[in-house]
Amino acid sequence: MVFRETPVAGARLIDLEKRGDDRGFFARVFCRKEMANQGLVSDILQINTSLSVQKGTLRGMHYQLAPSAEVKIVRCIRGALFDVVLDLRPDSPSFCRWFGAELSAENRTMMYVPKGCAHGFLTLEENTEAFYLVDSAYAPDLERGVRYDDLQFGIVWPAAPAEVSQKDRSWPDFDPAWHGVEQLRGLT
Numbered sequence: 001m002v003f004r005e006t007p008v009a010g011a012r013l014i015d016l017e018k019r020g021d022d023r024g025f026f027a028r029v030f031c032r033k034e035m036a037n038q039g040l041v042s043d044i045l046q047i048n049t050s051l052s053v054q055k056g057t058l059r060g061m062h063y064q065l066a067p068s069a070e071v072k073i074v075r076c077i078r079g080a081l082f083d084v085v086l087d088l089r090p091d092s093p094s095f096c097r098w099f100g101a102e103l104s105a106e107n108r109t110m111m112y113v114p115k116g117c118a119h120g121f122l123t124l125e126e127n128t129e130a131f132y133l134v135d136s137a138y139a140p141d142l143e144r145g146v147r148y149d150d151l152q153f154g155i156v157w158p159a160a161p162a163e164v165s166q167k168d169r170s171w172p173d174f175d176p177a178w179h180g181v182e183q184l185r186g187l188t
Helices: 032-037
Strands: 002-005 012-015 019-021 024-026 046-052 057-064 072-078 080-087 098-104 110-113 117-123 128-134 143-145
Touching: 046 057, 057 080, 072 080, 072 098, 072 117, 080 110, 080 128, 098 110, 110 117
Parallel strands: none
Antiparallel strands: 002 012, 012 110, 019 024, 046 128, 057 117, 057 143, 072 110, 072 128, 080 098, 080 117
């Protein structure tokens, strides 16, 4: 596994270290020891998948408050998506900064989303499927979100979203109190 730093503290892009020949290749997608050596979460509790039929589907920006704050490791296994991580940790050097990268079935790159960061993506192709490794169980009462178009953050999406759920359109303007920013302190 090859780990690349991003402008968001603690977030990483993870590429496969392929070993191959004329038949194809073999690569580890997850290795507890390599993750731990990088100082990253290495205990996975859930594996989730998400299929978006329509190109231009936006999902996000979601996160959970402590004690159910979660690390996500996201990989696109069909199609392509623009994946975004947004830092909401008040004691982080990259607080309120975002980073985005294209994840696709072809490039096999993964995004490591640290605890205290919101996550979302925009599909770039029809029938795009994402696969998530998560270290905490979903806690609906601790779920929060910020709008994908909140001017406070200025996320630049590669295209205008064609499909956004009512829930994701309805998140309020960023308010540190409602969004539980103090509960995210210390997650850096």
